[in-house]
Amino acid sequence: MTGENVRFGPGGANSRLGPEARRDTWDRLGGEHFDVVVIGGGVVGAGAALDAVTRGLRVAMVEARDFAAGTSSRSSKLFHGGLRYLEQFEFGLVREALHERELMLTRLAPHLVKPVSFLYPLTHRLWERPYTAAGLLMYDTMGGSRSVPGQKHFTRSGALRLFPAMRHDALVGGVRYFDAMSDDARHTMTVARTAAHYGAVVRTSSQVVGFLREADRISGVRVRDVESGEEQQVTCDVVVNCTGVWTDEMQRLAGTRGRFRVRASKGVHVVVPRDRIAAETGLILRTEKSVLFVIPWRNHWIIGTTDTDWNLDLAHPAATRKDIDYVLDHVNTVLMTPLTHDDIEGVYAGLRPLLAGESEESSKLSREHAVARPAPGMVAIAGGKYTTYRVMAADAIDAAAQDLRGRTAPSITDRVPLLGADGYHALVNQADRLADLHGLHPHRVRHLLDRYGSMVHEVLAPAADRPELLEPIPGAADYLKVEVVYGVTHEGALHLSDLLTRRTRISIEYPHRGLDAARPVARLMAETLGWDEETVAREVEIYAERVEAERDSQTKPDDQAADQIRSAAPEARPLVAEPVS
Incomplete structure (x- = not known):
């Protein structure tokens, strides 16, 4: 790898995950050798990428769909110790989680x-x-x-x-x-952006479809861009499997036997x-x-x-x-x-x-996590709870150190604020002044600060030339149009569902489930993503069919009937392949 391609630290990296960065990250995936490739863009995968890159490692993180598209956007939204675990005498687990909460x-x-x-x-x-x-x-x-x-x-x-x-x-x-x-989805996405800020290659809609091998060890992955269908090989010293409920499927794709079952x-x-x-x-x-x-x-x-x-x-x-x-x-x-x-x-x-363990006799392990090295060059982590994602990530990278060249620095993510944290408290005290500056109600500014922190100026910047972006989204008045623009230019949203279900929570906060906002949001996304009218219509139609399928499934009496309805809805990313079963 040539020296000019190395990008460490915030000065050389860019947390702006828009279309231009997407082209750049694809070139970097194929053109660089990484110390660590993390599979999975949930909170543990994003956390592992941040942990590794802030140790000074060369890191790539790939996600088949969107940040937090699985479990990490559908939690109870709590950072908590787990009060009920005290009754189970899981004092260490509770103490660890409360430390993370603090x-x-x-x-x-x-x-x-x-x-x-x-x-x-x-x-x-x-x-x-x-x-x-x-x-x-x-x-x-x-x-x-x-x-x-x-x-x-x-x-x-x-x-x-x-x-x-x-x-x-x-x-x-x-x-x-x-x-x-x-907001679990927003938090996960911010962890991923912070990893990119420090130099990690972070890319969604990038599915691992195969593994590379050198003799008996894993030496990289084959990745498909599920937007374009392009594929390329990504080489690394160690792969970290952070795919949650897909852990077993990913292990089978790698041809390795897992040390635990999920x-x-x-x-x-x-x-x-x-x-x-x-x-x-x-x-x-x-x-x-x-x-x-x-x-x-x-x-x-x-x-x-x-x-x-x-x-x-x-x-x-x-x-x-x-x-x-x-x-x-x-x-x-x-x-x-x-x-x-x-x-x-x-x-x-x-x-x-x-x-699941070997016997499935008890759910006692349900909130503990496990790390394993199923093959040289590969580490897998699963279990745990959202609150302890940072500890899980550190444990995974500690385990990966065995496959890395040279000494690996210790984890420092307990001292690395996420993007938007620095300066947040000062801006809260200045909320009224910010509101006057931008012509917004102070309540609106506080809402923005609690979503973006000190990045709020970056969010509102496009409205300086386009004041209409400070208007509420039609059908979703809790959000501004400028947030849609920022979701595409900086937060990596590629599809309408990314914006309505994860960058915002419009899909669960309004009785219309986002349908009334779908077309206005799609038109705003089209400006940056270059969608034509046909693409806008297709994105709206796919989202509408998803909502219809979800509503219909929620009237069914059992899992099989509900799954048949929900799984029949079209994918926003139709090139995503089914995992190996």
């Missing part, structure tokens, strides 16, 4: 990760309050937690003032505690308007299997989740009528005014990559 809130992503409160309703007198208080005392002090308030106890009347929508006979008292939440568990969430539940805090409820969260989300509530095995289409898990009924039935046990299907604005289903 890092995100204070140093790494304060613009993206925010405190959120939950009411834990007490239903038994005498013993339950001291028992819960003892557990929450540990929760409030483990992992260096200092950035959120500690627990606060309430009588029944006090708890009902916090959560007036709750039935009076559903509790005898309550305890409020704090965790943190984030089982997909489906989790379904529903989204309802904020005014349907009168409350000043979130809610956590015990269920027969786990817990159910009612999470405040802007002008909405996210309610979930389910936990059922899924053995069908991994790319598009489908929610059924039974899944939605489960969520509604459980939350309605405590609500004075029950929720109905008519109240639902959005539904999403995601798959957790759980470690």
